[in-house]
Amino acid sequence: MTLSRTCRIAIACTLSAILALAGCSTPVESSPSPSSTHVGGVEVTVPALWADPAKGVGGIEPAVVWAGTIGPPGFGLDLQTIEAQGAGASWRAASASAAAVGTMYSGLDPATVDIDFQVTGPIDGPSAGAILTVGVLAALRNTPLKPGVTMTGTISPDGSVGPVGGVDSKLKAARDAGYDTVLLPPANMKVRSSATGEAVSVEQLGKELGITVVSVPTLAEAYEAFTGTSFEPEAPVPYALPSSVTSAAHATAQAMVARIDEAIAQAPARLPRLATYEQQAVDARAALVAGDDAAAYGIGVDDYLRVARATAEATIIAAIDKDGLRAANAQVRADAQSGIDDAATAIRAGSVTTGLGLEQQLSLPAALAWPTDASARLTVLLKGLPADADEPMLVLATRIVAEQRASIDVFLPDALAVVRAMPSETAMTEERTIEFLSQYTNFLVRAGDANLAYLNVVFGGGSPSTAGSDLASLVPVVSELSNLAKQIPVDEQPLAQEIEQSSTAMTYFVVSTSSITATQAFGLNGFDTDSVINAASPGALTDSVETGLATVSGFASQLSQRGLDAGYPVWSAT
Numbered sequence: 001m002t003l004s005r006t007c008r009i010a011i012a013c014t015l016s017a018i019l020a021l022a023g024c025s026t027p028v029e030s031s032p033s034p035s036s037t038h039v040g041g042v043e044v045t046v047p048a049l050w051a052d053p054a055k056g057v058g059g060i061e062p063a064v065v066w067a068g069t070i071g072p073p074g075f076g077l078d079l080q081t082i083e084a085q086g087a088g089a090s091w092r093a094a095s096a097s098a099a100a101v102g103t104m105y106s107g108l109d110p111a112t113v114d115i116d117f118q119v120t121g122p123i124d125g126p127s128a129g130a131i132l133t134v135g136v137l138a139a140l141r142n143t144p145l146k147p148g149v150t151m152t153g154t155i156s157p158d159g160s161v162g163p164v165g166g167v168d169s170k171l172k173a174a175r176d177a178g179y180d181t182v183l184l185p186p187a188n189m190k191v192r193s194s195a196t197g198e199a200v201s202v203e204q205l206g207k208e209l210g211i212t213v214v215s216v217p218t219l220a221e222a223y224e225a226f227t228g229t230s231f232e233p234e235a236p237v238p239y240a241l242p243s244s245v246t247s248a249a250h251a252t253a254q255a256m257v258a259r260i261d262e263a264i265a266q267a268p269a270r271l272p273r274l275a276t277y278e279q280q281a282v283d284a285r286a287a288l289v290a291g292d293d294a295a296a297y298g299i300g301v302d303d304y305l306r307v308a309r310a311t312a313e314a315t316i317i318a319a320i321d322k323d324g325l326r327a328a329n330a331q332v333r334a335d336a337q338s339g340i341d342d343a344a345t346a347i348r349a350g351s352v353t354t355g356l357g358l359e360q361q362l363s364l365p366a367a368l369a370w371p372t373d374a375s376a377r378l379t380v381l382l383k384g385l386p387a388d389a390d391e392p393m394l395v396l397a398t399r400i401v402a403e404q405r406a407s408i409d410v411f412l413p414d415a416l417a418v419v420r421a422m423p424s425e426t427a428m429t430e431e432r433t434i435e436f437l438s439q440y441t442n443f444l445v446r447a448g449d450a451n452l453a454y455l456n457v458v459f460g461g462g463s464p465s466t467a468g469s470d471l472a473s474l475v476p477v478v479s480e481l482s483n484l485a486k487q488i489p490v491d492e493q494p495l496a497q498e499i500e501q502s503s504t505a506m507t508y509f510v511v512s513t514s515s516i517t518a519t520q521a522f523g524l525n526g527f528d529t530d531s532v533i534n535a536a537s538p539g540a541l542t543d544s545v546e547t548g549l550a551t552v553s554g555f556a557s558q559l560s561q562r563g564l565d566a567g568y569p570v571w572s573a574t
Contacts, residue, residue: 014366014569017440018359018559041068041114042142046135048128049152049174049182051166058166058173060150063128064118065098065135069108076116091119094129096450097155097513100443102136105159105219105231107555111439113140126454126516127164129155130185133219134226143227150174151183151222157513158548159219163187167202175209182206183216183225220551232554239556241574245567246293248421252414253293256300257284259410263307268314277307294574301411305403312402313395320391328394329387335401336378336385343371343378343408350416351499357424361433361499363568367415368503373511374404376480384476415568422567430495437498438491444505445485451512452482474515481508549573 043066051058095117103110115136130153138145152170154162163185174182190199206213216222220231241249260281267274280303288296320328350368353361377400385397455475485508488501552573556566 014363014566017362017365017436018564018566018569041066042139044135044139044145046131046145047150047177047179048131049150049170050122050128051169051173052122053166053169056169058169059122060173060177060179061119061121061128063132063135065132065139066116066118067136067139068114069112090126090454091117091128092450093454093516094126094132094155096447097126097129097157097516098132098136100447100509101155101157101159101219102133102140103443104157106137106140108140109436109439110443111436115139126154127152129153130161130216130219130222134223137219137223137231138227141229143229145226146228148179149181149183149226150177150179151216151226153183153185153188153216153222154516155219157510159551160548161185161216161218161222167191168205171202171206171209171211171213175211179211181212181214181225183214183222186215186217189213189215218551232551232558237557237560239553239560239566239570241570242421242423242565242567244421244423245418245565245571248418249297249571250293252417253288253296253300256297256304256410256414257281257288260284260300260303260307263304263311267307267311268318271307271310271314273306273310277303277310280306294571297414304410305406308402308406309399312398316394316398317391320394325389325391325394329385329389332394332397332401333382333385335398335405336382339378339401339404339408340375340382343375343404346371346408346412347375347500347503348496350412351496351503353495353499356420357422358428358433359565359567360419360422360424361495362437363419363422364416364499365437365503365506366572367412367419367568368500369507369510370407370412370415372503372507373477374407376477376484376507376511378404380476380480415572418571419568423565425564434492434495434498437495437502438493441488441498441502441505442490444502444509445488448478448482448485448505448508448512451509451516452478455512455515474511478508478512478515481511484508 043064045062045064048061048063049058050061098117099115103113103115106113117132131151133155134145134151137143152164152167154164156162167184167188168191171182184202189202191202191205192199203213214225216225223229223231260277264274264277264281267277271277280299284296284299284303287293287299316328316332319331347368350371351364353364356364381397381400385393389397455478481504484504488504492498493501549570552566552569556570559566
């Protein structure tokens with residue numbers, strides 16, 4: 001489900017904001033490396049694997065990553081040859097994601113970080129994202145990479161490493177270039193034999209080539225394999241959710257189960273698949289009784305959305321039968337506009353920080369991703385819904401409206417309840433928080449812009465048409481979020497406005513990255529607002545969820561040792 005994934009990825013942004021503003025990491029050393037063309041900073045060369053499957057060839061591109069804390073913040077990409085320039089958008093997307101994810105996981109304030117990439121030869125687009133992210137982190141931490149190790153894989157904001165193509169060619173290229181270890185995403189640990197068409201073990205293929213192949217599902221494992229050092233510091237005490245957060249979470253889980261019962265009771269008679277929804281409600285209640293509030297809430301969210309969409313579908317079909325297509329179209333439009341208006345009101349109300357401490361303030365943008373995302377999707381729907389829409393399109397549109405209403409009316413209040421329950425540090429001055437959020441927002445907008453440029457190339461210079469199922473596509477939503485991001489002032493604004501703007505920037509970055517990585521990382525079919533999602537790589541999805549929680553909990557443990565709480569990000573991940 002897109003919305004759940006969107007807001008789950010946003011927790012990485014939230015956690016990194018707390019880390020950065022709390023000063024949990026130290027800047028890179030300013031002494032230059034011997035080969036650096038920059039003043040100060042640290043330079044790392046990463047051996048990025050590339051392949052041209054059509055020609056059956058591959059190679060190593062020694063991409064240079066430089067990171068420093070001198071000069072204006074941002075990231076740049078220097079494509080130094082025609083070959084490299086030919087895939088500029090691909091490299092910009094990969095480097096932007098690497099810069100954003102690497103900076104977030106470094107815990108550094110993005111206002112202090114400048115990153116530059118230099119590429120001189122053939123490239124392989126987003127499949128270099130993971131190794132570039134390792135390079136960014138290594139440069140920011142001034143940690144050398146082990147010789148003889150190379151890698152291929154995409155990177156997601158939650159730190160998961162996604163599959164790529166041309167693995168057999170890349171393994172041969174690594175062997176020919178003298179590398180003895182290749183790091184691969186878990187989903188690439190089997191390839192199809194060109195001779196038999198059967199799946200064969202990549203580990204065995206590696207042995208035949210005389211190289212070691214290692215599966216690395218996460219950025220953490222890739223970084224540790226490349227550097228021999230820990231991705232995150234050892235936490236002396238595992239993080240535990242504070243009692244105030246667990247109480248709030250329990251209350252939201254109870255309310256969600258009750259809400260499902262009410263929705264099912266009020267659903268139209270003979271609602272399709274009603275027995276399935278009723279069984280899912282039983283499962284949610286059983287989890288609640290067993291004390292597993294996270295499972296109860298997660299199952300409940302899924303069930304509530306299914307019931308809401310099915311109810312909306314039955315209602316609009318009845319309206320079409322009674323009043324005709326034109327009247328039903330007008331009703332859908334009115335409902336969508338009402339949702340947009342209510343989302344704006346909810347964002348303004350939710351950004352008020354009276355009585356909130358530092359961690360709560362920094363968690364608000366992720367919570368506000370619910371109405372921010374909903375508003376963008378409803379705006380796209382209004383723009384794309386034709387006046388002569390037929391019944392299938394109106395059914396799809398009303399299902400989308402129902403889902404976005406749930407985001408605004410249900411999921412946002414639940415998220416805010418958990419945020420407000422967090423124990424929170426209050427020592428940071430409002431001026432410093434404003435300064436940080438302004439720079440963090442600008443940073444995420446730049447990364448989102450790079451992602452959008454890549455999507456425009458993929459879709460032939462623009463987003464797909466807004467006909468049919470494209471009403472639910474993420475790509476027009478990214479474009480709409482881009483329009484909103486363009487309106488964000490680069491200078492500092494009052495705190496409430498900065499929180500609103502940070503939510504827009506975060507949502508823009510997350511949705512644009514999701515649009516790129518959904519198919520690449522997880523093989524998702526129909527990654528959009530409304531459809532049921534089927535994953536070609538369910539193992540990659542499972543790894544992403546489990547390792548995402550582990551990473552969030554690990555960093556939360558570090559924060560707790562400094563008297564800072566990350567209750568909302570950890571609860572969201574759980």
